[in-house]
Amino acid sequence: MPSAPTSVQEVLLAEPRGFCAGVDRAIEIVERALEKFGRPIYVRHEIVHNTHVVNDLKARGAIFIEELDEVPPGATLVFSAHGVSQAIQREAQRRGFRIFDATCPxxxxxxxxxxxxxxxxxxxxxxxxxxxxxxxxxxxxxxxxxxxxxxxxxxxxxxxxxxxxxxxxxxxxxxxxxxxxxxxxxxxxFPNIREPKQQDICYATQNRQDAVKLMSRQVDAVVVVGSPTSSNTNRLRELAERLGVPAFMVDDASELRDEWFAGRARVGVTAGASAPEDLVQGVVQRLKALGAVSVRSLDGIRETTKFPLPKGLKIE
Missing domain, CATH: 3.40.1010.20 (4-hydroxy-3-methylbut-2-enyl diphosphate reductase, catalytic domain)
Structure with a gap:
């Protein structure tokens, strides 16, 4: 009787995974603001919850703040994809900042x-x-x-x-x-409570969770790429675990541990909605180094949603 494999043989990629339209738009707003108005651009809260994205934008001249009194008069301010309260909107307007709202639509x-x-x-x-x-x-x-x-x-x-x-x-x-x-x-x-016409959980969250459900039935372990602060990324890891599959969340390939994959021939990989694809590919390369000879994407919904940029940042 052949012995069980001791290393990774195959990698399955969830589809869809990674960036959603709201994250794409939020990052592009900061990038366009930097191009148009120069550094620094101030951003209230992390634009999206991903360490690599935030550090990249910091290197390009974005300054991330939590309190509006950290922003000098006349500066350009971007609200993060998560949205802000009415009080913060009013205070930012009162202080006279040039404001771009990257709140996900x-x-x-x-x-x-x-x-x-x-x-x-x-x-x-x-x-x-x-x-x-x-x-x-x-x-x-x-x-x-x-x-x-x-x-x-x-x-x-x-x-x-x-x-x-x-x-x-x-x-x-x-x-x-x-x-x-x-x-x-x-x-x-509350039997008479009013529900929204369409559920508030966004299409990207739903699609990524559905993809993990499909993938988890076919793998021995799941790697979820994303940062600990990302809500939707944490939900992907929890979902895989709930389905009985060992799941590991990593910011990037450097956090992978060889022992996670001992005796696990088929590994599934997905990414939260704020994690860039290059981080996924880094994980794939590391799994290849552990022995994976096959990498394939599963069938899944192809997302085509795109949200417009705010006025003042569109390409003329």
Whole structure:
């Protein structure tokens, strides 16, 4: 009887993986602003949650800040892809910065929905992770009336002022399955709650999670490329583990450990929506060095979404 292989033989690549349209747009906004206005360009919060992307833009003249008083008068300021509160928008305008908003349009859609329904008298339950900048930005669209729930247990603790007009919104980068479970608990407690016409979890998050589900059935281990601060990347690792496959999240190939792959012949690789493809290829090269002789991409949805740049940064 032949012995089990002791090294990687095949690499399967999830499709789609890596950059989404919102991330592409956000990075391009900073790059165009640097070209047009020169360095430095100030960016509130990491433009996207990826260490390599942020360090590359720093080297080119972007300065990442958290507080607006770190930005000198008259400077160019970019809001990150995660969105910001109304208070930050007002303060930035008051200080007279040249502002470009790189908020992902799918996050902006949630902000618009919140503002519209608030005018109609609605309160909100938001499903999301406390402290995440997207959640802070969405909750900061209103002074009050948004109740955050992180899990099913939180749903029982929500005390809205009224239940006649109640709507649910969701962070765009959640686990699709977790969000469905929490939404079910919300609907069980508040049967008349209003849901968005289309779910708030973005197409890219959904597609990357679906691709991991497909891939996990065919591999002995999964490598997820992305930074620890990235919500959607963490969800990919958790999803693979939930499906019973050992999963490892790395910023780049230098973090791979040989022992992870002992006796694992087929390794799946994916990347969060803020991770560049060159980092994926670096991981593939490292797995080839461990013995992989075959690399193939799985079939998956081909994403064609592209979001326009803000006025003032478009190519003339």
């Amino acid at each position: 799918l996050v902006s859609k949630v902000h618009v929905e919140v503002a519209k329904l608030h005018k109609e008298g609605y309160e909100f339950i938001m499903i999301g992770h406390k402290g995440h900048p997207e959640v802070e930005g969405t909750m900061g669209q209103l002074d009050s009336g948004i109740h955050l729930v992180e899990d099913v247990a939180d749903v029982a603790k929500v005390q809205p002022a009224q239940t006649d007009k109640l709507a649910v919104v969701t962070q765009t980068t959640l686990s699709v399955d977790d969000a469905a479970e929490i939404t079910a608990a919300v609907k069980a407690r």
